[in-house]
Amino acid sequence: MTGNSKLNRGLVLSAALLGFGLLATSAQAQTADEFQALVNKVHAKYLPLQEGANADYIPILTETPSDLFGVVIVTKDGKVYSAGDVDYKFSIQSVSKPFTAALVMNQQGTEAIREKIGVEPTGLPFNSKMALELYDARSVNPLVNAGAIASVSLVAAKSEEDRWNQVLQNISDFAGEPLTVLEKVYESEYTTAFGNRAIANLLYNYGRLYSDPEEALRVYTRQCSIGVSAKDLGMMGATLANLGVNPVTGKRVMPARDVPELLAIMATAGFYDESGDWMYDAGLPAKTGVGGGIVAVVPGKFAVATFSAPLNKAGNSVRGLHAIRDIAGELGVGVFGPNPE
Numbered sequence: 195m196t197g198n199s200k201l202n203r204g205l206v207l208s209a210a211l212l213g214f215g216l217l218a219t220s221a222q223a224q225t226a227d228e229f230q231a232l233v234n235k236v237h238a239k240y241l242p243l244q245e246g247a248n249a250d251y252i253p254i255l256t257e258t259p260s261d262l263f264g265v266v267i268v269t270k271d272g273k274v275y276s277a278g279d280v281d282y283k284f285s286i287q288s289v290s291k292p293f294t295a296a297l298v299m300n301q302q303g304t305e306a307i308r309e310k311i312g313v314e315p316t317g318l319p320f321n322s323k324m325a326l327e328l329y330d331a332r333s334v335n336p337l338v339n340a341g342a343i344a345s346v347s348l349v350a351a352k353s354e355e356d357r358w359n360q361v362l363q364n365i366s367d368f369a370g371e372p373l374t375v376l377e378k379v380y381e382s383e384y385t386t387a388f389g390n391r392a393i394a395n396l397l398y399n400y401g402r403l404y405s406d407p408e409e410a411l412r413v414y415t416r417q418c419s420i421g422v423s424a425k426d427l428g429m430m431g432a433t434l435a436n437l438g439v440n441p442v443t444g445k446r447v448m449p450a451r452d453v454p455e456l457l458a459i460m461a462t463a464g465f466y467d468e469s470g471d472w473m474y475d476a477g478l479p480a481k482t483g484v485g486g487g488i489v490a491v492v493p494g495k496f497a498v499a500t501f502s503a504p505l506n507k508a509g510n511s512v513r514g515l516h517a518i519r520d521i522a523g524e525l526g527v528g529v530f531g532p533n534p535e
């Protein structure tokens with residue numbers, strides 16, 4: 195290397211560091227007041243919105259009051275900014291899926307997820323049986339029902355109880371507090387889980403499920419019935435923003451090296467057949483659930499989580515997606531650059 199090219203490299207590096215410094219400064223410029231004002235603003239803006247309907251294929255979910263609405267930002271150092279119903283416990287449903295995928299990544303490596311489940315978005319609804327027939331991977335990715343049931347079956351376990359305990363402990367570690375199952379939700383979902391039972395059996399038939407199908411179905415359904423608040427989801431997202439360390443307990447919940455792969459799946463499949471629209475508008479890896487929860491991650495900075503039960507046709511919370519999209523737009527934190535508001 196010549197002296198000149200060394201100098202050039204030095205200048206480029208300094209410029210890059212300066213740029214990074216400016217970015218870091220602008221992140222710090224998001225003050226406590228700014229975060230609080232923003233969650234208040236989007237909460238007030240979307241509370242009156244009456245679009246969407248509670249999920250009804252799990253009968254008990256129709257009973258969740260549709261007017262409850264919570265918005266929370268949790269920073270990677272554990273500061274919480276909230277508005278509305280952020281302590282109400284609802285069922286985590288599909289928001290659980292990336293966190294169990296993280297457990298499998300930790301136990302078996304990220305390649306196991308690609309090879310044994312898949313990482314392609316389906317472009318189809320979350321409970322699609324057709325996707326299983328269309329794609330050679332069958333389970334397709336860990337965020338649709340098929341891939342999530344396969345994730346549960348991949349947890350290295352000695353028994354069903356061991357499998358369940360690991361799943362619950364892992365999600366509790368992400369939240370930073372012991373979580374429990376909403377038993378009425380479990381009962382309602384398991385007694386009506388004919389579609390998911392079909393999916394589990396089809397996967398097993400194709401050699402793409404790695405435990406007894408009914409065991410995987412039961413543990414998956416219990417996982418979906420775990421009670422969380424919007425604040426819990428925010429803390430789980432903040433753990434991802436903090437590269438796998440829970441900001442309050444300080445516990446490392448997943449290896450930092452696996453976080454980019456996990457966020458990549460959340461970016462491409464977190465909103466199911468609406469993931470393209472979501473990334474176009476908000477530009478953030480995220481995960482939704484039919485219980486009404488959403489968590490979105492601004493990598494290296496913070497998480498935004500919402501709760502509101504009414505869903506759109508893709509199964510995503512209407513108030514929640516509007517609120518997070520506005521926050522991402524106003525703060526200019528989309529991962530590909532600031533998205534328009």
Ligand code: DON
Nearest residue numbers: 287288320418482483484509
């Ligand atoms: O298996 C199911 O259908 C539910 N336990 C979870 C689906 C879900 O949350 C889809 N999310 N938007």
